[in-house]
Amino acid sequence: MDKTHVAVLMGGVSSEHDVSLKSGAMVAGNLDRSRFDITPIIITREGQWKFPSERALGVGPALARLAELEIDCVFIALHGPFGEDGRVQGLFDVIGMPYTGSGCAASALAMDKLHSKAVVRQAGVRVADQIILHRSEWDTAFEQVMTRVNKEIGFPCLIKSPCQGSSLGMAIPKDPAAFRTSLLDVFAYGDLVMIENYIKGTEVTCAVLDVDAGKLPRALPVTEICPVSSEFFDYTAKYTPGACNEITPARISEVVTRKVQEVAERVHTVIGCKGLSRSDMILDGDDPVWIEVNTIPGMTETSLFPQAAAAAGIAFPDLLTMFVEEAINRLQR
Numbered sequence: 001m002d003k004t005h006v007a008v009l010m011g012g013v014s015s016e017h018d019v020s021l022k023s024g025a026m027v028a029g030n031l032d033r034s035r036f037d038i039t040p041i042i043i044t045r046e047g048q049w050k051f052p053s054e055r056a057l058g059v060g061p062a063l064a065r066l067a068e069l070e071i072d073c074v075f076i077a078l079h080g081p082f083g084e085d086g087r088v089q090g091l092f093d094v095i096g097m098p099y100t101g102s103g104c105a106a107s108a109l110a111m112d113k114l115h116s117k118a119v120v121r122q123a124g125v126r127v128a129d130q131i132i133l134h135r136s137e138w139d140t141a142f143e144q145v146m147t148r149v150n151k152e153i154g155f156p157c158l159i160k161s162p163c164q165g166s167s168l169g170m171a172i173p174k175d176p177a178a179f180r181t182s183l184l185d186v187f188a189y190g191d192l193v194m195i196e197n198y199i200k201g202t203e204v205t206c207a208v209l210d211v212d213a214g215k216l217p218r219a220l221p222v223t224e225i226c227p228v229s230s231e232f233f234d235y236t237a238k239y240t241p242g243a244c245n246e247i248t249p250a251r252i253s254e255v256v257t258r259k260v261q262e263v264a265e266r267v268h269t270v271i272g273c274k275g276l277s278r279s280d281m282i283l284d285g286d287d288p289v290w291i292e293v294n295t296i297p298g299m300t301e302t303s304l305f306p307q308a309a310a311a312a313g314i315a316f317p318d319l320l321t322m323f324v325e326e327a328i329n330r331l332q333r
Contacts, residue, residue: 003036005037013044013045019298030317035321078296130194134191155179157179158170162193172198199284202282219261277293
């Protein structure tokens with residue numbers, strides 16, 4: 001039987017380029033060679049598509065090259081804007097190319113923390129209180145903004161850029177002076193920020209596997225996040241070996257575990273995710289507070305989704321096979 005030809009797409013123009021290269025390399029190195037022919041493709045920081053031993057191509061010629069190589073499925077290992085936010089997914093939808101992970105609309109919604117949070121809240125999931133602040137409002141009325149933050153949110157608080165991943169564009173200022181400095185740092189990622197109520201509690205994450213047609217998505221074992229030196233699960237804690245202790249299954253009760261899993265499954269469904277997702281939460285006592293959903297979780301040596309799958313008895317190569325087969329079957333349906 002002919003092998004399925006899979007292109008592994010990695011790199012990209014976002015600030016998560018390097019992390020994506022690691023994810024892509026792990027995927028390409030662990031796909032089952034007895035079942036798949038593999039072509040790694042790197043999108044450069046400038047947006048050029050680099051096929052092995054070929055000159056870099058623009059988007060249009062690159063899509064044509066996929067057809068010439070008879071690619072059966074694209075495994076998307078991109079992270080962040082222009083990779084995880086629906087734009088690449090839309091390109092593949094137009095040409096009828098199967099790809100792993102969520103579709104265009106769900107990817108765009110999940111990447112936008114502001115709007116995904118509104119949808120999830122409407123679905124009855126608890127989220128943190130927030131203030132939405134535009135740069136122009138801060139520039140023209142910063143005293144009023146500070147008054148409102150002090151009154152409605154308090155300190156410490158959480159500042160986030162709505163459309164970044166890997167905890168980039170994020171800060172936890174402890175007082176008004178630190179708030180001003182942190183806010184300017186986060187504004188570097190865009191003119192809109194979210195200022196959220198800070199909840200101190202156990203950080204957890206829950207992967208969801210959605211690969212069986214006609215069956216409901218199922219949550220994998222919950223992972224407890226314990227950064228060694230970072231104040232929260234930031235970029236360093238996520239991608240530096242030894243910088244974070246990740247405990248699967250989490251050291252929480254069965255009742256709380258099921259609450260977390262139910263939230264992850266509900267979010268996966270209401271956002272419209274496919275294939276896989278991973279929801280991050282923080283426990284306020286025994287109550288999970290949802291933070292965000294990742295439609296293309298990392299696949300590096302320190303990544304959480306493969307760890308959760310392993311705890312459920314699913315080997316990494318088998319997990320990757322599930323994603324590819326689901327993508328192809330979804331388009332056929």
